[in-house]
Amino acid sequence: MNKLTSKLKGNKLAQIILLVLYVLITSLSLYLAQASVTAFLLLLFSLLLLYYTELPDRLKWLIAGVVLIGVIPFVSSTGPGYQSYMEVATVVGIYVAMALGLNIVVGLAGLLDLGFVAFFAIGAYTYGIFATGQAANFMPFGTFPLSGESFWIFILIGCFVAALFGVLLGIPVLRVKGDYLAIVTLGFGEIIRIVFNNLDKPVNITNGAMGLASVKPPEIFGYQFVYPNQFYFIVLAILFLVILAVRRFEFSKIGRSWKAVRENEIAAQSMGIHLVRTKLLAFAIGASFSGMMGVVFAAKQTFVDPTSFTLLESITILVMVILGGMGSVPGVILGAAVITILNLQVLTEVTNYLNQLSLDGVISFPEALAPAKMQRFIFGAILIIFAIYRPQGLIPSKNPVFDEESLKEGSKKHRKEKITVEPDKGFQA
Amino acid sequence: MSILTVSNLTKQFGGLVAVNSVDMAVEKGSITAVIGPNGAGKTTFFNLITGVYQPDNGNVQLGSTSLVGLKPHEISRHGIARTFQNIRLFSNITVLENVMVGLHKQLKAGIVGTLFQTKKVREEEQLAKEEAYHWLEYVGLAKHLNEDAQNLSYGAQRRLEIARALATKPKLLLLDEPAAGMNPRETRELTEFIHRMREDLDVTIVLIEHDMKLVMEISEQIFVLDHGEKIAEGKPAEIRNDVKVIEAYLGKSAVTPA
Numbered sequence: 001m002n003k004l005t006s007k008l009k010g011n012k013l014a015q016i017i018l019l020v021l022y023v024l025i026t027s028l029s030l031y032l033a034q035a036s037v038t039a040f041l042l043l044l045f046s047l048l049l050l051y052y053t054e055l056p057d058r059l060k061w062l063i064a065g066v067v068l069i070g071v072i073p074f075v076s077s078t079g080p081g082y083q084s085y086m087e088v089a090t091v092v093g094i095y096v097a098m099a100l101g102l103n104i105v106v107g108l109a110g111l112l113d114l115g116f117v118a119f120f121a122i123g124a125y126t127y128g129i130f131a132t133g134q135a136a137n138f139m140p141f142g143t144f145p146l147s148g149e150s151f152w153i154f155i156l157i158g159c160f161v162a163a164l165f166g167v168l169l170g171i172p173v174l175r176v177k178g179d180y181l182a183i184v185t186l187g188f189g190e191i192i193r194i195v196f197n198n199l200d201k202p203v204n205i206t207n208g209a210m211g212l213a214s215v216k217p218p219e220i221f222g223y224q225f226v227y228p229n230q231f232y233f234i235v236l237a238i239l240f241l242v243i244l245a246v247r248r249f250e251f252s253k254i255g256r257s258w259k260a261v262r263e264n265e266i267a268a269q270s271m272g273i274h275l276v277r278t279k280l281l282a283f284a285i286g287a288s289f290s291g292m293m294g295v296v297f298a299a300k301q302t303f304v305d306p307t308s309f310t311l312l313e314s315i316t317i318l319v320m321v322i323l324g325g326m327g328s329v330p331g332v333i334l335g336a337a338v339i340t341i342l343n344l345q346v347l348t349e350v351t352n353y354l355n356q357l358s359l360d361g362v363i364s365f366p367e368a369l370a371p372a373k374m375q376r377f378i379f380g381a382i383l384i385i386f387a388i389y390r391p392q393g394l395i396p397s398k399n400p401v402f403d404e405e406s407l408k409e410g411s412k413k414h415r416k417e418k419i420t421v422e423p424d425k426g427f428q429a
Numbered sequence: 430m431s432i433l434t435v436s437n438l439t440k441q442f443g444g445l446v447a448v449n450s451v452d453m454a455v456e457k458g459s460i461t462a463v464i465g466p467n468g469a470g471k472t473t474f475f476n477l478i479t480g481v482y483q484p485d486n487g488n489v490q491l492g493s494t495s496l497v498g499l500k501p502h503e504i505s506r507h508g509i510a511r512t513f514q515n516i517r518l519f520s521n522i523t524v525l526e527n528v529m530v531g532l533h534k535q536l537k538a539g540i541v542g543t544l545f546q547t548k549k550v551r552e553e554e555q556l557a558k559e560e561a562y563h564w565l566e567y568v569g570l571a572k573h574l575n576e577d578a579q580n581l582s583y584g585a586q587r588r589l590e591i592a593r594a595l596a597t598k599p600k601l602l603l604l605d606e607p608a609a610g611m612n613p614r615e616t617r618e619l620t621e622f623i624h625r626m627r628e629d630l631d632v633t634i635v636l637i638e639h640d641m642k643l644v645m646e647i648s649e650q651i652f653v654l655d656h657g658e659k660i661a662e663g664k665p666a667e668i669r670n671d672v673k674v675i676e677a678y679l680g681k682s683a684v685t686p687a
Contacts, residue, residue: 245544248543248544248546249543249544252538252543252550252554253533253536253538253543253554253557254538254540254543256522256526256529256530256533257530257533259519259521259522259526260519260522260530260533263518263519263520263521263522264517264518264519264520266481266501266513266517267513267517267518267519268519268530269480269481269500269501269502269505270479270481270501270502270504270505270510270511271502271505271510271530271531271533271534271593271597272502272505272506272533272534272597273502273530273533274500274502275500275502281540285540399521399522399523399526399575399577400523400526401575402523402525402558402562402574402575404562404571404574404575407525407558407559407562407574408562408571410555410556410558410559410562411559411560411562411563411566412563413559414559414560414563415563
């Protein structure tokens, strides 16, 4: 095995061929054996393989695009499992975007946020209220529900409203640090949910625990988005923008100031970094990703109620970030995908399989060990195993590598005539 | 002309008066040392100047602007940089990025520019890398640019702190025990380096130090603190023979033989 990997290293052509072969085989098996979850998962796995190839970044993006836009929807489209596969892929996309948002707050800026789902809820309610008749209860003008075409603007509105709430919550919350910050954000997450749960009196804004039903589906030029396979492409497009944005922020002045604040607040301040502004920016940008996906979520479910936004959701997103690798974009994407697929597909499939076995009388489980109960147990066990063997996450975060030669040349123009620099001797005069 | 003027500066922590009505004037372009036994209030004094603590009383002036009430990042923008007694680097990011954080306030990139990676932002970022590399060359750490800051040796970490502080282009540089934990050779090199910094960069240097050899060798003016009070100030030769200073450092019996 070692021999094989060492042979593959540096041989890009072989890597491409193997990758294409892998995608072909998995897609073919999915195409032919439609009900096979395994084939679907293996096909998704090709994206991870792609990440580990040594191809140039642009080519990687291209291949990923082909697989995600073309191959996956196409080969799964012919069978009965189509919508459920697309549903899983869509939900994965939603969680990936949220996890990337939380990654900015927790992974880059080092602010432990246990109420992150609040921003998702804000996004969902922003669209939910105006895309149902609900808004008519308190809006003095306009006709509601707004048409499905407003969805596209609401993605932006959801983004800004969530960012605004990120700042509003951040101002009081960021006075405390560390463990206390975690507790206060936990409280805020719950407050938002409870407010949504009770905001049906005196003015009915959120319709309380009843939730908002029949949210208008997105629409463009008369074409309606109703099924998961349609939402899949919306999510994919937003996700692409989110990843692009995260990458750009991470390796910029802003990203550096987040990391500086994470590493040492006092030193960061003494370098001229505005502590509060930097933290608020992390909160706002992280929240905005969540807000966008909240809008999509509301449109996809066509139903919004407070029970979708519990503490458990916040924790799940945090687990995705930590399991994937704090501060690592590819890690967090993988973490979110692994957790979502585990929860939605693998564990439910395993439970179904075991249930079937016990129904058939092949094995019998005592009441206390019923497969449905075991599901959470297995999930917990997997988390513990990861925590022990991959404490840095599935793909630990990496620092950028700078090219010394180009900097050497460029640094000359910063020398004043007085300064004499003998590289690497500076101190040992 | 004095660049830093401190008058009647006082700071209390509960019942403890950490800094007690200290007056001080630091000449522009000078190298000044603040010495005193452990717990004399030297680091508190630095923290008061850099805004980490707010003084209970008194004034700190840089040139003609008062620094009282300003936040640490604002004070940094006025041109004061510092290093820390217990090294405070950004441990998990690279050496080069540590220095680039020092360039923070001179970079203009905003949210929109970063998102769209405008030409201006890209050029600015490239220049920042080059300038940061230049400071690494200056302190002799250029080879280590891609290492995590936490993996540097102790002496190298101290140098990196200085490079990071220099990147902010300070008028006044505060060094908190720069020679702590260094061997005699490293201390000698540091002494020469501090001299060179002053010559090359037109920077005024104030340092806290326990190594008397270094202090006596490089400082033009020395302030002595004990129990939060200034007990002496003067040129090295004067301080060396000051009865109060000897008493504070060596104990009373050393001054008045039994």
